[in-house]
Amino acid sequence: MSDVASAAGVSHQTVSRVLNGHPSVRPETRERVQDAIARLGYRRNSAARALVTRRTDTLGVVTPASALYGPTSTLVAFEQAAREAGWYVSVATMRRFDADSMRTAVEHFLDHGVDGLVVIAPTTEVAQAVVGVEVPVPVVMISSAPELPLGANAVAVGVDQRFGARLATRHLLERGHRDVLHVAGPQDWFDAQDRLAGWREECAAWGVTPPEPVTAGWSADDGYAVGRRLVADGLPGAIFAANDQLALGLEHAFADAGVHVGEDLALVGFDDEAGSAHYLPPLTTVRQDFARLGERAIAVIHGALTGKPDTGARLVAPELVVRRSSGATS
């Protein structure tokens, strides 16, 4: 920096001012400095800067170490939003979700002086691990459970899974089905809990008593297993599967048994994964707006950091995508 200063014939402080866009620098001086910076290929040392400003312009993201649809999409979307807002993103994946791993991840980020923390917390376990850790920076939890008992400077944002589930269920009810079975995801996942709850609510709102839900994992294998069991034990008229993979497995099992999804049975999934438009039959499903979710998360952190708490929505609404599996004609 002092090299630049002498090359431009000014003091290092003036260089700093130019770098930080300070207003009171004469345009001609500014230009001379910028010239010198370019000529010398100067690059400001961010460690030194962070040392004195106590800001790193970095956000830490803790996310489950899985290539599952939800967490991954959330991560990508969040990174985009962060970058747009001038933040860098550091990532730590967690293989296990115990409080200890969480503490380790969080401490690593605190050691590195992140300005804020985002925890992609799909399960109760992760969320509870967060609750236990004292954190001196704003924390956003990305999950659909806004009523979580979070610490003072923690906020949750998420996609409104419950609403999505109601959309899916309503669609099936509107098509005349009264026995809408729910194949639920693992119940330690918020998304699974909320989709189950949404399904229950919508059925109740229609005065329909649904069959007992079936609980499974998230994978197509799980869906296949459930499908085989249903084929053996008797099929409902409609199924709302907790995600597209489950729906895919169900379609497989039904195809094996000669059951025509979309005709003999209506099926709706959740996620609108790449490819679900080409399942056999193409899957009616619920699409989540991850981009907006990322923006919301950033807004919350920004708000906490500037002292003007964000007042925007905590939940982002998903939308229904209708395809043939639910019996639509298109």
Place this chain on the structure above:
Amino acid sequence: MSDVASAAGVSHQTVSRVLNGHPSVRPETRERVQDAIARLGYRRNSAARALVTRRTDTLGVVTPASALYGPTSTLVAFEQAAREAGWYVSVATMRRFDADSMRTAVEHFLDHGVDGLVVIAPTTEVAQAVVGVEVPVPVVMISSAPELPLGANAVAVGVDQRFGARLATRHLLERGHRDVLHVAGPQDWFDAQDRLAGWREECAAWGVTPPEPVTAGWSADDGYAVGRRLVADGLPGAIFAANDQLALGLEHAFADAGVHVGEDLALVGFDDEAGSAHYLPPLTTVRQDFARLGERAIAVIHGALTGKPDTGARLVAPELVVRRSSGATS
């Protein structure tokens, strides 16, 4: 730090020594210091440390901003490997792949003093953008094109796409097919180029002249479109699709036309995505070992940083997963 020092009755330098595991500290002193650290909840300031050591223990990852199977899986796997080796990972996604975006991403990381850089470079464009940027730290490009004209301190590692493609093609040839069509991915992607090349090689090795390949995108929509065209123009006996999504779209198109994949026509995909075991019919495909890929990338960076260049394999071998779509009986 000085607080800790006085609390433990030593100098700040001794505290530093304890923190860095310096050998010549008396065990009893060390214990006293560690005690004080715990009691005071002291946490070393990494900015100050980075300022003087010129190391951040952070690796930067530049990756395309897509939730596509390959890049995402690679990212997750790499983060795991990095963490295991004691590195933190910062991520920047690129929406566009021009040299400018690349320069921006790389410079941001250099500004922040990463110790090394990983570029998930699936396309020619990205790779070329890297080639143009001067980088003072080790760079690993994750791509299947090891013969890339990289800079002095850049190395490419990847999954051996060509070998995978040969496995897939060989499988079809072994089952007696002589008209193995390749539905290729976008040809600015290395993976697509290499899968095409592998298919050509294997056909040549068997003395078979394959039909002209069809080029498409990566999506199931693309696969569907190609499938419809094939149905109209005439079907080959076997198809090697450049990825599972394309295969899924093909299956869809063929199902629409009443063509039975696995019987009337053999199909092999590439990726072994979640769910491909439940496509209709379940898809024979090629599985990539992303975990090993991540480890290889870390090893290369570690080698470059320690001055002992890594001598391990640059390419990781994929494996064939046989299912019903290729006509297998299971």
Place this chain on the structure above:
DNA sequence: TGACGGGTTGTTAGCGCTCACATGAGAGCG
């Protein structure tokens, strides 16, 4: 004409840490 004020630039200190070197205490040896 001189006091005042705003815009521009320079000077100094210090962020929290590690490195290089200095110091001191004790062990080993002739």
Place this chain on the structure above:
DNA sequence: CGCTCTCATGTGAGCGCTAACAACCCGTCA
């Protein structure tokens, strides 16, 4: 018993930057 050597610890400087303050110039106004 004095010398050297080693291990344990302390001291001082400085990494590159920004914040706070000081200094200066120049135009304005009474």
